[in-house]
Amino acid sequence: MSEEILEEKETETETEEGPHWIHDVVEDTNYVTGFKVLPSCKCSECGYHANRPKVVCPVCGAKMHL
Numbered sequence: 644m645s646e647e648i649l650e651e652k653e654t655e656t657e658t659e660e661g662p663h664w665i666h667d668v669v670e671d672t673n674y675v676t677g678f679k680v681l682p683s684c685k686c687s688e689c690g691y692h693a694n695r696p697k698v699v700c701p702v703c704g705a706k707m708h709l
């Protein structure tokens with residue numbers, strides 16, 4: 644009978660900050676958070692402004708985390 648060794652794997656928290664869209668926000672007191680998140684956003688890499696998030700930034704080609 645073989646002994647089972649349980650390896651405890653440390654859960655690595657992925658804190659990789661890849662390219663992403665930064666959504667525009669506007670102040671709106673009707674919201675609990677105090678602001679409303681707009682569908683329009685800006686590329687974190689090149690600053691390109693898009694009307695809505697895309698999978699890949701059309702300007703710098705960064706693959707986005709959606």
Ligand SMILES: [Zn+2]
Nearest residue numbers: 686689700703
């Ligand atoms: Zn970009």
